[in-house]
Amino acid sequence: MTHPLARLAFAGVLAVLGFLLPRLLGGSSLVYDTLVAIAIFSAMSYGLDVILSDLGEISLVHTAFFATGAYAAAILTVTYGFSAWTALAGAVLAALALALVLGVITLRTREFAFSLVTYAAAVVCMNVASNWDFLGGSDGIVGIPPLDLSIGGIELTAGRSAEFWPFAYLLLLLTLYVVHRFRRSRLGQAALMVHMNPRLATMCGLDGNRIRLQVFLLSAVISAAAGWLYAFQRAYVGTDLFDTYFLVLMLTGVILAGRRILLGPLLGTALLLSQKSFASLGAYGDKLVLGVVLVGVLCLCPKGLASLWPRRRAAAVTDAPANTNPANTNKARFPSPVWERGQG
Amino acid sequence: GLIATPLVPRPTWARDPIAADPIKVGVIIPLSGGAGRQGQDVSHAVQSMATLINEAGGVLGRPVEILVKDDESTPAIGVAKANELAAAGVAVVLEGWNSPVTLAMQSVLARAGILDITMISKADAILASASNPLAIRLNSANAQDAAIIAKYLGSLSKKARIVFVTENDAYGNGAQQGIEAEFKKAGLDYTIAQTLKFPFAQTDFRVEITSIRDARPDYVISINANEGAGLPAFLQQYAQANVGAPVICTVGTVSPSVIETAGKAANGLHSADIYFPQTEPFASDPENKRFVAQMQKQFKAEPDKFMALGAASLQIWAKAVATAGSLDRKAVAGAIRGQEIPGTIFGTVRFDASGQMQHRHFVFTVKDGKIVVES
Amino acid sequence: MSARLEIADLRVAYGRAEAVAVDRLVVEPGTLSGIIGANGAGKSTLINAVANWSRAEPRVAGSVRLDGEELTGLSAEARVARGVQLVPEGRGVFLGLSVEENLTAVASAGSGRRAWSVADVYALFPRLRERRANLAGSLSGGERQMLAVGRALRMAPKLLLLDEPSIGLAPLLVSTLLSTIRDLVDDGLTVLLVEQNVHAAAEVTDVLHLIERGRLVAGGPVAVMRDDPRIVEAYLGANHG
Amino acid sequence: MNVAQQLVNGIVIGHAYALVAVGWTLLLGAARLVNFGHGQMYMIGAFVAWWVMAATGLPYWLAVVAAVLLGAALGAVMQRLFLRLTLSQDLVNLMIVTLGFGQALEGAAGLAFGPKPQTLASPFQEMSVHLGPVWFTVQDAILVGATILVFALLYLALHRSWLGAAVRMVAEDPRLTALGGFKVSRIYMGIFAFEGAAVAFAAALVAPRTPILTSMGFDQVVMTFVVVVLGGIGSVLGSYVAGLGIGLFTALFGALVSPAYTTAAVFALLIAAMVLRPGQLAASGSFAR
């Protein structure tokens, strides 16, 4: 399947099959509910995936972008009565603004320092949300109207899950497409370069800080779009959107199947949510299973479940820079000397 | 490949609906985590009540079957569970410990056309929300609660220094506002010496307690709904610091489990609540006696207020169905909202037009680890 | 008396690709043996296997004996304790420790062997004494190389494995280092040296082995090997150009 | 404001933060591992101590010993599980694997101990000391003393013995450390076991103050996070100072502004610190310096 047209056709068939999936699975409302949740949450996870896989950092503030999308949708529709389209634009802009501020602050750090500072940012964001009446305080915002994306004469509305499916599915496809294209774009390549060897990337003409910020913005937009749709689906937003629940879901979804695999986060999220919906062992049992699976997967096959598959090609991206190369390991281990950070 | 993989087995509920003779009733409440213990108690109470109802011939001649789901105190999971129950074809969902979880589930249930009765969650938005025009709630509202605290304090003294220790969220801030408004209404000349706000999850209160000592209050009003950890911790640390001023806890926050966890530190606190199994008028109420006996028999437990609310919600729904003669959501809600329903474990209860059940409050104090009702 | 190092049927593979297949290699005590070969021939792989050390995870099979004692199955640190000391290619120092700490922070040597003192090392490389308080991370490439060799000597090796120690060293230092190693050998140390600088290596070694595509293709006393056409053509000739 | 009392509060809170953080600090410095399961390990420590007292009736101090032993065992299990990832310094996966480990612990504890809140009853928690305007419990005093002791011992171990250099060596390059004749997995074993034992010890000393729940993990140690980072990653002395500092900040901020916003304020402080000196905080272990 090397011919691009053949690949395109295959992707098309897959997309159509995906759309029909709920019907193939019996079309019950539970199937629709679960699949809508899978679509929305995996779209959310792709935001983090871009950061984790391509930039090589663990952002713990991504729930805030998801929440920003949802809150923007809620406030614009409930408080100001705008349409869902406006809300989408608002969600994207709000996420961009927040990501810009947070990115400028947090992206100066790397590795676990970055994770820690993004966690701190998430705590502060959550505190703001639960104390600011404009955002509904700790009770959140209720009464979000059903999704209405009608344009002109074409009626596009959704209330129940089955009606949400086309929208959620479309969002997922769009996300997949954008992430796929991103990985083949200049920015995607630059992200990898900056991640793998900042010093060499500088010598290839890249401004590391700018690239990192751009990727951060992109990922925020992806997560925010998912949050926007989630707000309509749930009709309620609250501070729980900042919870570790979503964070763990994102991280696990991304990690489970393996990094830099296009369908990875989707698969991971689907696995997790289906287990919760169809084979739950109770809250404690689920936690135990999730934990054991995570530890097992990462300790036994650090490259994710997909690495158990026959290898696709040599360039499976690991995070640890090829350790045989001393220069690269230096980079991963040491406080960056001045020259590694560039001077701009 | 992935999408074609049949991950999902053919669900069991897709069977022929004729076979589903019992009426399914969903219960969504935390069964794990900080509120897990109370949630489990509530689900037991609902089950006891279902046994009683089924022994008495069921609802519309059909037995009631209870399906319990754990919301893990997480709205997203609550929503998923609500969807599961909707798919399972429940006639009603009894839910709610945490307000955000209730608020998140409301719209999902309303869209699915399922009647939704809130047992415990207190947020005002639950009854005001456009998402669920047929909202019903059993637990008392903040406004009702505030009046009784003011009245009780007024009976103790007309002039006093008060310190509030308030959880910093919608419930806590709302409750404090309500109480202060009631003070004004009752013309009580109280000095609010200090208001100490703390985050819900806090368990170490030494900083607040030091501030309380400094403020030399006559009374301390605690607004802390963290029954699992926060409130007992506060009571223990407060007792130890020998501050002296009596603590008044807001309505409904002092459940027997709080007293059990706090141990002797709970002695001397004052609070009010809406239900006590062994106190009049409940003690002699035949419905309540049957319920208390059933709890004893089935779960070897004495019901508390939360359990009573859980059981009552099922009982009230059953009575409303009988009145309406159908399971239809609107009809059943109509038989509850704005109506009076006799013969419940709370006696004859009245719902206002917004769906809020009206309560009588009883002030109590704790002596030797036991609740002693004062009025 | 058995040989200091005896390798038999050694096979090392990365994934499916076999990088080294050596049937037999013997190093006598008190000698300096050199391994030479083109880039990618498997020199590093071979001597890493002797120390059972690698940054990658190669599969190693075969027998390695030190003074007749079978080392197979022993971890790298166990081999260090028995006197096998490797200075790996590229970098053998801790950049986050000071020069002096790098020299002091080594496990105590096995019994019965004389370890070099820090002062001995400074005497060998005076430049290091000047920079003793600096972090190794701020050393120049050549200074790091000196430190790595000094660090290895602190462990009182019986068999010292050096992977291209002259990389990055100034010419003056290369000859100093190599002649120092020669002196150490004359004092009884046994050294296996991987060296690209065949010219320099041929001056000090007793024995030379030529490795090509993972196999030893020639080996013998340096006087003989010097005239071996394969070596003259590919290695010695080049440096005259 | 009763300044003296608030200072005492701050000192006690601060020492609790520092003691809870000490294992994590060492782990982060030496294995470069951000342990998101730290909170759950704290919870396990507290529950084990409680269970020993409740089930066997052993005295409190023996329960502390039991908790410490089990904590060390838990650390050892972690080391076994994570060894490969630690050796290859796969930092992203390491961070996430600890998250999973914490989830598994919480799930298992939930199944074993249920959702009911429990009280770890220390006899010293009941004894109060009133000195003029200030008071504290004997438990508080023990906590402060024990914290100072643990920090002093760790400091000495890292600065007066080969351990400090060994720890910095594995932190930088575990593979190369083997060539120095050190058994790397054993050094890791020590570090992980210390993390487990230290957090269990902290739990057994701190937890008697409040009811314990199997779900309390992260809430209880969230400040630890800040201590570890602000102290300068991997710095023992730094985390003691940071713990104490944040404790005092908590007390004074709570007394002067509002306890409601203490967490947010501390985290904002953390962000500010990281923005102002990112290099410092990203620095590798600063043991012995």
Add this chain to the structure above:
Amino acid sequence: MARLSSRADAPVLEVRGLTVRFGAFQALADVSWQVSAGKILGIIGPNGAGKSTCFMAATNMVAHTGTLWLDGEDASARPAHDLPRAGLRRTFQQNAFFGGMTVLENMEAALLDARPSPLAEAVFLPWREARRRRTIAERARTHLLAYHVPESTHGLLPGELSYGTQRMLSIALAAAPGARAVLLDEPAAGLGGPDMIALRSLLERMRDSGLAVVLIEHHMDLVMAIADEVVVLDLGRMIARGRPAEIQADARVREAYLGRAA
């Protein structure tokens, strides 16, 4: 051998008065040199003399004083990441790659004049992106082959290459099309025999194709054979500068650096 750099052909790269301090330590003091297109400048000196630091300063990767001139323009204030675009590229003393990318992908990443589509084009005009990608891969492949990185290794990760091949790869990355001046930090380190010969012819080819090459080396045979001019550093100072033959004859250089090896 080529002529000395004359005033006629203007230097591509010139540094004047480079000075670098690390705290109290003066690593580089007032060093100046220049190199023109089609010329090779050798920098030699004992270990720790400041040669690599000189490269760091010349690429604005370390705080320093002194000026940098690219094609006669003052580039001192330009950030490090701006210089490659202006044609200044370098290698590092220790091999540096994008560890998780294949050799071919590394090369693609280093091509500055042929880069993947911007995000918007990749999203909205995917076919153009695909065309571009094919061109880039082809160029990268050809370039690698020209720099003695055999096709069989193109699918491997850099860490899986032997040290010598890694060095060739890092030179190939630095000398990507579009480069005008290339700074090579000890390219011959770890090379020997046939590889050394290959490297030498490679350097000559680079020079002949019009690149300005600056070479830090300890291999005197190589430097003396191909450099047009040699600069000698010691303790951060420039102690000599001239044609290879002059340098070899310089007593100070012999004492400080070459020893009996010369």
